[in-house]
Every structure is written in C-alpha cells, then in structure tokens.
Amino acid sequence: MRGRSPSPGLRARSRARGRAMQIVVAALLLLGGELARAPVALALTVEQIVTPKGIKAWLVEEHSVPLVAMRFAFLGGSAHDPPAREGLAAMVADLLTEGAGELPAEAFKERLAELGTRLTASSGRDALYCGMEALSQRLAPSLQLLRLMLQAPRFDAEAVERVRAQRLNDLALAANEPSKIAVLRWFAEAFPGQAYGRPVDGTPESIGRIDGAAIKAMHVRLLARDALRIVVVGDIDKAAAAEALDGAFGALPEKSDLAPLQRIEPRAVAAPVVIDKDYPLATATFGLPSLASDSPDFPALQVVNHIIGSGDFDSRLMEEIRVKRGLAYSVQTRLLRDTATSLLVGGLATKNEAMGTALELVKQVLVDMARNGPTPAQFDNAKRYLTGSFLLDFDTNAKVAGSLLTIQLLGEGPDYLQVRNQRIGAVTLDAVRRVAGQVLKPERLIVTVVGRPKLSP
Numbered sequence: 001m002r003g004r005s006p007s008p009g010l011r012a013r014s015r016a017r018g019r020a021m022q023i024v025v026a027a028l029l030l031l032g033g034e035l036a037r038a039p040v041a042l043a044l045t046v047e048q049i050v051t052p053k054g055i056k057a058w059l060v061e062e063h064s065v066p067l068v069a070m071r072f073a074f075l076g077g078s079a080h081d082p083p084a085r086e087g088l089a090a091m092v093a094d095l096l097t098e099g100a101g102e103l104p105a106e107a108f109k110e111r112l113a114e115l116g117t118r119l120t121a122s123s124g125r126d127a128l129y130c131g132m133e134a135l136s137q138r139l140a141p142s143l144q145l146l147r148l149m150l151q152a153p154r155f156d157a158e159a160v161e162r163v164r165a166q167r168l169n170d171l172a173l174a175a176n177e178p179s180k181i182a183v184l185r186w187f188a189e190a191f192p193g194q195a196y197g198r199p200v201d202g203t204p205e206s207i208g209r210i211d212g213a214a215i216k217a218m219h220v221r222l223l224a225r226d227a228l229r230i231v232v233v234g235d236i237d238k239a240a241a242a243e244a245l246d247g248a249f250g251a252l253p254e255k256s257d258l259a260p261l262q263r264i265e266p267r268a269v270a271a272p273v274v275i276d277k278d279y280p281l282a283t284a285t286f287g288l289p290s291l292a293s294d295s296p297d298f299p300a301l302q303v304v305n306h307i308i309g310s311g312d313f314d315s316r317l318m319e320e321i322r323v324k325r326g327l328a329y330s331v332q333t334r335l336l337r338d339t340a341t342s343l344l345v346g347g348l349a350t351k352n353e354a355m356g357t358a359l360e361l362v363k364q365v366l367v368d369m370a371r372n373g374p375t376p377a378q379f380d381n382a383k384r385y386l387t388g389s390f391l392l393d394f395d396t397n398a399k400v401a402g403s404l405l406t407i408q409l410l411g412e413g414p415d416y417l418q419v420r421n422q423r424i425g426a427v428t429l430d431a432v433r434r435v436a437g438q439v440l441k442p443e444r445l446i447v448t449v450v451g452r453p454k455l456s457p
Contacts, residue, residue, distance in 0.1 A: 059241050062235065085202075103148070274448075274449050285448050304435055
C-alpha cells in the first residue's frame with residue numbers, strides 16, 4: 001500500500017468491514033472471470049499455431065520444468081442456459097470430471113491421481129473454462145483422459161444427484177453472504193429480462209428442474225471447435241502440441257449452434273435498491289456502463305479506473321472514504337469486460353448508518369474526476385504502476401497459461417505482451433480527462449445494498 005498509514009483506532013473499528021469487503025471483492029472477481037489478472041513477464045515468446053485439423057492455439061515453450069499446462073475455454077457459458085434452467089452450464093462443468101468413457105467417477109479420479117494429472121472445469125457467464133496440468137513424460141495418458149472428459153462424459157445419475165446436492169448446498173450458503181446477494185441483485189437490476197440478469201449458479205428451483213437429458217443436450221451445444229480458445233505452456237514443442245490438440249479436441253463438433261450474444265447496456269436505475277437483511281453492516285455493489293476493451297480509449301480508462309479505485313490508500317475513493325473518514329475498510333473498482341457488455345463495478349461495506357454518506361462520497365469522486373480529471377502527479381503515478389505491475393512474473397506454467405487465456409478471451413493477439421505497455425505509455429493526460437468525462441456519469445450509477453442502510457447522508 002502507498003500513502004498514509006491508518007491509525008490503530010481505525011484498524012480496530014474496521015476489522016469486520018474488512019472481512020465483508022474481502023467477500024465483496026472476491027464475488028466481483030468471480031463474476032467477471034474476464035477481469036484483468038497480473039500478466040506474465042515480457043520475456044515470454046507466445047506463438048500462435050494451427051493444427052492439421054484447424055485448431056488454433058497459443059503456445060509458450062518452456063523446457064526447464066517437465067510439466068505441461070493447458071488452459072482453454074468454450075465460448076458460451078451460463079448466458080445460454082435455457083429459461084427456468086439457470087445453473088445448467090455450471091452443472092455440465094461440474095460433471096465433466098465425474099467420470100468419462102468406461103471409467104465411473106471414482107475410477108476416473110483414481111486414474112488422474114496415479115498419473116499426477118489435474119483436470120478442472122468450471123462455468124461463467126460467457127464461457128466454460130477448463131484446464132489440464134500433467135508431467136510431460138505422462139502427457140499421452142493424461143491427454144487420453146482429457147479427450148474422454150470432453151467427448152465422452154458419463155453423466156451418471158448418481159453423479160448428477162451428487163452434484164445437484166452440492167449445488168443446492170452452495171446456494172443455501174450464498175443466500176446468507178451479503179456480497180453475493182448484492183452482486184446478483186445488481187446484475188438482475190441492470191439487465192432485467194436479459195441473459196446477463198439471470199444467476200450464473202441458478203436457483204434452488206432451477207437446479208431442481210435440471211435432468212440428465214438437459215445436461216447431455218447442453219454438453220453438445222457448449223463444446224465445439226469454433227468456440228474453443230486455448231493456451232499451451234510448458235515442456236512441449238510445436239509439432240507435439242499440434243498432435244496433442246488434434247487428439248484431445250479434433251473429434252468435437254466443428255461448429256457450435258449457440259447464437260452469439262448481442263451487445264447490451266445496463267438500464268438506468270434511479271435509486272439504490274435495498275435488499276432488507278438484519279445484518280450489522282450494509283454491503284453495496286455499485287457500477288455503470290464502461291468502454292469495450294477494443295475501444296482505442298480503453299487504455300485511458302484503465303488509468304482512470306486505477307486513479308479512482310485501485311484500492312491503494314492514494315486512490316481517490318480510498319482517500320475520501322477510508323483515509324479521511326474511516327467509513328469503510330476498503331473500496332475498490334474493477335473493469336468487467338464480458339462478451340455482451342462492459343462495466344465499471346465496485347463495492348464497499350460499512351455500518352448501516354454510514355452507507356448513505358459513503359455512497360454520496362462515491363458520487364462526488366466520480367463527479368470531480370469527470371469534471372477536473374486527475375492531477376499530473378496522480379496521472380504519472382497511475383501509468384507508472386500499471387506498466388510496472390505488468391512486469392510481474394508468474395511462478396508456474398499453469399498461471400502463465402491462465403493469464404494468457406484471459407488475454408486471448410479479451411480479443412487480444414499473441415503480441416499483447418509487447419504492445420500493452422506501449423498503449424498505456426501512449427495515454428495522455430488530456431485523454432484521461434476526456435474519457436473520465438465520457439464514462440463517469442453518476443446518473444448512470446446502479447447501486448444495490450444488502451442490510452438496513454440509512455441512505456440519506
């Protein structure tokens with residue numbers, strides 16, 4: 001952290017708020033699987049390859065450690081769940097590792113353990129995300145399990161009921177987590193009647209309606225080669241990588257039948273929406289429309305976002321809400337860049353009686369930044385941080401692959417590691433002021449609050 005240190009009294013008063021805010025930030029990170037992650041050092045060489053069967057992938061050869069990591073995604077995800085079947089894509093993902101081919105769940109997992117291989121699958125709004133990590137000397141049998149997972153999942157009735165029970169338990173827990181309640185309600189308010197307004201993990205009612213036939217049909221719809229985005233990192237060369245990819249993915253359907261999502265904007269919501277809960281703290285999610293990541297002004301928006309909501313003590317929101325007034329342990333904003341929409345979203349937790357004041361300060365920070373922009377010192381510090389933090393290295397092939405997949409899903413090319421800092425470096429103070437005025441419009445702010453807040457400052 002930079003800037004002034006908080007007093008001992010402030011630290012004591014804000015422990016509970018800190019715990020609540022940690023959950024807020026974690027929930028935002030989960031909803032925005034496309035949120036920026038700290039990328040890899042620029043020394044990496046990223047090559048785009050095309051296999052004989054036409055599968056495109058990014059490859060990073062790293063032969064110092066005998067490991068291979070894959071991270072890949074099938075564009076689609078829970079935004080394509082049928083009405084009244086929310087949570088279907090999530091259940092498909094859960095079940096991919098619950099047995100495949102002739103191996104039921106227990107035998108499948110035992111075989112993975114024998115090989116020391118890790119297979120994962122999860123679902124977000126925009127994609128189904130998967131990964132594999134394997135020793136290079138055991139890559140062939142590991143790829144065979146991956147192929148079975150993708151092409152021949154069993155979806156046994158026992159596994160379906162086990163996953164359903166776990167999903168229902170998770171939903172019951174989430175129903176008492178204020179940050180998750182606030183985030184889910186925020187999306188429901190911002191996108192009513194839209195795919196993005198529906199819960200990624202479903203509801204107890206929708207999970208109860210999902211049967212084996214629906215799961216099998218959704219599996220066929222989600223997994224297709226034209227929807228595949230993939231990164232391979234580790235002890236493997238170009239020829240071996242192409243062979244591995246064709247073996248694992250080559251028999252999947254060539255084309256997906258999923259209709260592409262249309263771009264949508266969050267609707268205007270005039271007043272904060274309160275979800276009444278008898279909690280000692282009020283927890284808020286706030287957000288407004290942003291710029292698409294392919295906008296030429298997006299690098300300037302990254303600078304704007306850092307200045308107002310990096311979470312450091314010298315960010316404007318932290319300065320006004322925590323440092324000066326001690327109203328919240330933390331307040332932070334993120335740029336969410338999904339397939340169908342782009343958002344600037346943040347969150348905070350504070351005492352119920354202080355929430356109105358805290359939200360008014362959020363608006364004041366946005367208004368001041370939109371009217372006046374940052375100071376030259378704030379501008380320089382933000383650019384220096386954004387370019388410097390980008391050089392942070394990752395310590396595993398899996399982390400490298402995950403970061404590169406995020407970059408690929410944002411529509412960037414394999415040269416992004418070279419051009420990203422150039423884009424940030426080219427941002428001018430005038431551009432930041434102009435973009436701040438364009439995006440930071442308090443009248444477009446949507447706010448959801450869980451608790452019993454006093455909303456008049």
